[in-house]
Amino acid sequence: MVLAAPQHQSPIVTWEKLPEDFILPDDPVENIQQPSLAAALTDALGATNRIQPHMLVATNFGIVANINQKTVVKAPDWLYFPRVSPVGTGVIRRSYTPNTEGENVAVVMEFLSDTDNAEYSIRPTFPYGKLYFYERILQVPTYVIFNPYEVTLEVRHLENGQYVLQQPSESGHFWIRELDLFLGIWQGTRLGLNIYWLRWWDQEGNLLLWSSEQVEQERQRAEQERQRADNAIAQLEVERRRQEALAAKLRQLGIDPDVES
The missing domain is CATH 3.90.1570 (tt1808, chain A)
Structure with a gap:
């Protein structure tokens, strides 16, 4: 037209x-x-x-x-x-x-x-x-x-x-x-x-994206990274407690877990 x-x-x-x-x-x-x-x-x-x-x-x-x-x-x-x-x-x-x-x-x-x-x-x-x-x-x-x-x-x-x-x-x-x-x-x-x-x-x-959307996107990305880091730390804590429980069990059986076989 x-x-x-x-x-x-x-x-x-x-x-x-x-x-x-x-x-x-x-x-x-x-x-x-x-x-x-x-x-x-x-x-x-x-x-x-x-x-x-x-x-x-x-x-x-x-x-x-x-x-x-x-x-x-x-x-x-x-x-x-x-x-x-x-x-x-x-x-x-x-x-x-x-x-x-x-x-x-x-x-x-x-x-x-x-x-x-x-x-x-x-x-x-x-x-x-x-x-x-x-x-x-x-x-x-x-x-x-x-x-x-x-x-x-x-x-x-x-x-x-x-x-x-x-x-x-x-x-x-x-x-x-x-x-x-x-x-x-x-x-x-x-x-x-x-x-x-x-x-x-x-x-x-x-x-x-607008600048405000980029800021929000970066905030969400940072929050996701923080959450992943928190999850990793929590997983390490779970593993530490599991290892401690296993060591305690070995000691009950008369085995020192700190002594290499």
């Missing part, structure tokens, strides 16, 4: 860093789940050492383009850049301009709001719809839309300049080629929040 933006005069796009005095929007998140969903995606990548210093993984972070001499900023709920230029010591990124500060964004994710479905907007004029901006302006290779209300996941890959809706694997997961991982929906609890999450699986189908 191809969801294409309408034909419109091609915009003039230039890549310019955001002016220092540009005021970024400070809109509140749509609901309490959005920050948690994004943080969980990043946490699993970090916990498995899949985030390197030259990469940029961010949430609700502004991507900048100058379109027809107007500055446009979109802030996806989650995004991944494979390689960015380093910033100076003490400098904090407040936005990112592709082709100026490093490579283009490779993956963007939007968590569907229950208001205007702006994530599907193909508006080709200022301030530009999100789908139009990601497909035509940024040309992001992979665009993900997660609907937490209906619990549905859509993945679009850019093919010949247009987004094509992908089909899931037999396990219901989608291959995200830019990260060499599968993405899918998983229900469970994290930080006291029991909801449907987006999670990563590797090529072999192994779930990438």
Whole structure:
């Protein structure tokens, strides 16, 4: 399925860093789940050492383009850049301009709001719809839309300049080629929040654990090792008592067990 933006005069796009005095929007998140969903995606990548210093993984972070001499900023709920230029010591990124500060964004994710479905907007004029901006302006290779209300996941890959809706694997997961991982929906609890999450699986189908799950897994492994050690000590104690009982019996028979025959 191809969801294409309408034909419109091609915009003039230039890549310019955001002016220092540009005021970024400070809109509140749509609901309490959005920050948690994004943080969980990043946490699993970090916990498995899949985030390197030259990469940029961010949430609700502004991507900048100058379109027809107007500055446009979109802030996806989650995004991944494979390689960015380093910033100076003490400098904090407040936005990112592709082709100026490093490579283009490779993956963007939007968590569907229950208001205007702006994530599907193909508006080709200022301030530009999100789908139009990601497909035509940024040309992001992979665009993900997660609907937490209906619990549905859509993945679009850019093919010949247009987004094509992908089909899931037999396990219901989608291959995200830019990260060499599968993405899918998983229900469970994290930080006291029991909801449907987006999670990563590797090529072999192994779930990438969150840091908290790794800690719990290590705790259980340590507990198992302690239990095995306790069992071994208990077995040695049983054997010691058996040997003592046998020695006592031999002494009753007039045999000194400590004297070698």
